[in-house]
Amino acid sequence: MTTLADPVPGGRPGDVERATALSGELAGRGVHGVVLAYVDTAGIARVKAVPTAKLPSAAAWGVGMSPVFDTFLADDSIVTTDVLGSPDGDLRLYPDLSRLVVLAGQPGWAWAPVDRITQEGGTHPGCARTFLRHLVARAARRHGLSFRASIEIEWAVGQGPAAEGEFVPAVTGPAYGAARQVELSDCLAELLAALAAQGVDVDQIHPEYAAGQFELSVAALDPVAAADRSVLVRQTIRAVSGRHGLAVSFAPAVLARGVGNGGHLHLSAWRDGVNLHAGGDHRHGMTADAEAFTAGVLARLPALTAVTAPSPASYLRLRPSQWAGVFTAWGRETREAGVRVITGTAGHRDRAANIEIKPVDLAANPYLAFGCVIAAGLDGLANSAVLPEEITGDPAGLGAEEARARGVRRLPGSLAEAVAEFTADEVLTGALGPVLTDAVIAVRRGEIAAVDGFDDAAVAAAYRWRY
Ligand code: GLU
Ligand code: MG
Numbered sequence: 001m002t003t004l005a006d007p008v009p010g011g012r013p014g015d016v017e018r019a020t021a022l023s024g025e026l027a028g029r030g031v032h033g034v035v036l037a038y039v040d041t042a043g044i045a046r047v048k049a050v051p052t053a054k055l056p057s058a059a060a061w062g063v064g065m066s067p068v069f070d071t072f073l074a075d076d077s078i079v080t081t082d083v084l085g086s087p088d089g090d091l092r093l094y095p096d097l098s099r100l101v102v103l104a105g106q107p108g109w110a111w112a113p114v115d116r117i118t119q120e121g122g123t124h125p126g127c128a129r130t131f132l133r134h135l136v137a138r139a140a141r142r143h144g145l146s147f148r149a150s151i152e153i154e155w156a157v158g159q160g161p162a163a164e165g166e167f168v169p170a171v172t173g174p175a176y177g178a179a180r181q182v183e184l185s186d187c188l189a190e191l192l193a194a195l196a197a198q199g200v201d202v203d204q205i206h207p208e209y210a211a212g213q214f215e216l217s218v219a220a221l222d223p224v225a226a227a228d229r230s231v232l233v234r235q236t237i238r239a240v241s242g243r244h245g246l247a248v249s250f251a252p253a254v255l256a257r258g259v260g261n262g263g264h265l266h267l268s269a270w271r272d273g274v275n276l277h278a279g280g281d282h283r284h285g286m287t288a289d290a291e292a293f294t295a296g297v298l299a300r301l302p303a304l305t306a307v308t309a310p311s312p313a314s315y316l317r318l319r320p321s322q323w324a325g326v327f328t329a330w331g332r333e334t335r336e337a338g339v340r341v342i343t344g345t346a347g348h349r350d351r352a353a354n355i356e357i358k359p360v361d362l363a364a365n366p367y368l369a370f371g372c373v374i375a376a377g378l379d380g381l382a383n384s385a386v387l388p389e390e391i392t393g394d395p396a397g398l399g400a401e402e403a404r405a406r407g408v409r410r411l412p413g414s415l416a417e418a419v420a421e422f423t424a425d426e427v428l429t430g431a432l433g434p435v436l437t438d439a440v441i442a443v444r445r446g447e448i449a450a451v452d453g454f455d456d457a458a459v460a461a462a463y464r465w466r467y
Helices: 015-028 052-061 067-071 128-143 178-183 185-197 223-243 288-299 301-308 366-382 400-405 415-423 426-450 456-463
Strands: 033-039 045-051 063-065 091-095 109-118 145-151 153-159 202-207 213-218 246-249 265-271 330-332 339-342 354-357
Touching: 015 052, 033 052, 033 091, 033 128, 033 223, 045 052, 045 063, 045 223, 052 091, 067 426, 109 128, 109 223, 128 145, 128 223, 128 366, 128 426, 145 213, 145 223, 145 366, 153 223, 178 185, 178 202, 185 202, 185 223, 213 223, 223 246, 223 366, 265 288, 265 366, 288 301, 288 339, 288 354, 288 366, 301 354, 301 366, 301 415, 301 426, 366 426, 415 426
Parallel strands: 033 109, 330 339
Antiparallel strands: 033 045, 063 091, 091 109, 145 265, 153 213, 153 246, 202 213, 265 354, 339 354
């Protein structure tokens, strides 16, 4: 449970003392600098860094960074709106010291996620991490709910440095193949060692389906911690792979055709320490609340894709029969439904049951993605939403008539369609508030314009190495 207070000028209570002690300890461990990270609206992790000795000052007064990054695009160009994208003003980045870790994959460095506030000390309405922190705290206060969450990470390993625009897989073994695991043996072992040293509880790591692809999953945490962790794990994969001379791509579509890189979200709602997705008298053991929450998420999937699949390249991945879940359908262990209900194994269900949201990739800002999915779920809960009939098999095989009758819709086929759904969605835009809504719409429209006239191969190439 994240109970962290908002930062204030002078520092959160106790933080300056803590940062002073930490900076001495870090220096003693050979750490020279601390990377301060957040994720922008386009899904790019942006950083500032301070020498270790300046950590107390960062904890007290923050570190400056322009608000213009709220409307940066993935290619670093900037869009403007009536309120965003101006060269004026400044924000202060405040590290969350409770999440500071020494980076085992980058000797000499530590890392911490930040919240951003204004120079006057007010909450920055464009700060995605603050948005999620507040939403989770409100769900606890108003509904007595907490959440357990995680993000699966898929990536492709390429020979590096590859020529401009190229992806040459660094491994050639088959999907899920022992050969591919052997090919990357040293790098994967070093990665596991680095993540363990950083306190990341890895569940699994394996060769995935697409060329050069791997996947890593981690244990569930509260949503803010899970989003932080997803940023940290990617930083670590990149760093360790780089030390092995390899390039990594977390892009939704490394190539224009075929299975892409997903970033499936796992989420369960809990009350009083009890998992609402298990032990209930609704389908597959869901409680009435879990069903309503899940139905709320399912109903808003088309609008959610503007947040969970935010890149033009996301729509190369979001195609039927590629395990990306491109239909508004749900089913137990159904890998082509947008929402997969996971019951867990008999005997373990009270811990393991959760929902998996599939039309999500790693171009998504994880704080915005969790926040919007939870807002959709809470709306379902408030309205006692009911799940339609479950599907089995691939919804792509349903005839148009049957799909319509069962409420199974294809998710947006382009970012433009997703933005139209999102713009009309009062629950999501209401939860985000006017500034984040403005940022999401402006950045998505900017991305659409940036690839105007590109064919699929050019879209894939444009984003291949950006995320
Ligand atoms: N790579 C697939 C995707 O794009 C997911 C494969 C899997 O089910 O793990 O989401
Ligand atoms: Mg996978």
